[in-house]
Amino acid sequence: MNLSFIQPPQVEWASGVLADGPLLRKSTRIQDLAGVFADEPARQQLAGERVVYDVEMLDTSPAEGELYTGVTHLYPGRVGREYFMTRGHFHARREQGEVYFGLRGNGLLLLQTEQGEARLENIFAGSIHIIPGFTAHRLINTGSDVLSALAVWPGVAGHDYMALASGFKLRLFEENQTIQVKEVQNG
Ligand code: PAN
Ligand code: ZN
DSSP: OOOOOOOOOEEETTTTEEESSOEEEEEEEGGGOTTTSSOHHHHHHSOTTOEEEEEEEEOOOOSTTOEEEEEEEEOOOEETTEEOBOOOBBOSSTTOOEEEEEEESOEEEEEEETTOOEEEEEEOTTOEEEEOTTEEEEEEEOSSSOEEEEEEEETTOOOBOSTTTTOOSEEEEEETTEEEEEEOTTO
């Protein structure tokens, strides 16, 4: 039999660069993140075009039972003293979970339940993060390199950005070269 072997898409583990697949790309910039950081005047002083994070994902089926695969590249930087972070979300289908794999850089994965309980996991090359259903998630880059993480999530999960539009319970700031966690009362 003369079967040909299918060439699958690839991820370069060290950089998180995806190749050989139909890809979708989205850049999120300072101008897209109004109200996300604690210091809104500081955000307005930064160049609106500056990219905070890029997401690259395989353009695969969103049908029930199928999985999406994507890489987030979260750049180092701060708005005021607050570290660059993703917008963060619950899944629209709350019961749907996700797995994140740290590829490069250093940072934190902020998780928050619907009851408002928040926790932080260290993320680094090789770390594995099981995000259960009913749990909002946000990446925070506390390092000086790009933080890249691979994610796999159900095509039906969807994103609900509104539920935590007023913010998560914890915020991460740089103070005197150390990472400070602050609890927000209305988060
Ligand atoms: C990730 C995120 C990605 C960008 O692919 O969508 O890190 O973060 P925001 O969607 O919060 O802007 C994921 O969690 N997908 O479900
Ligand atoms: Zn998600």
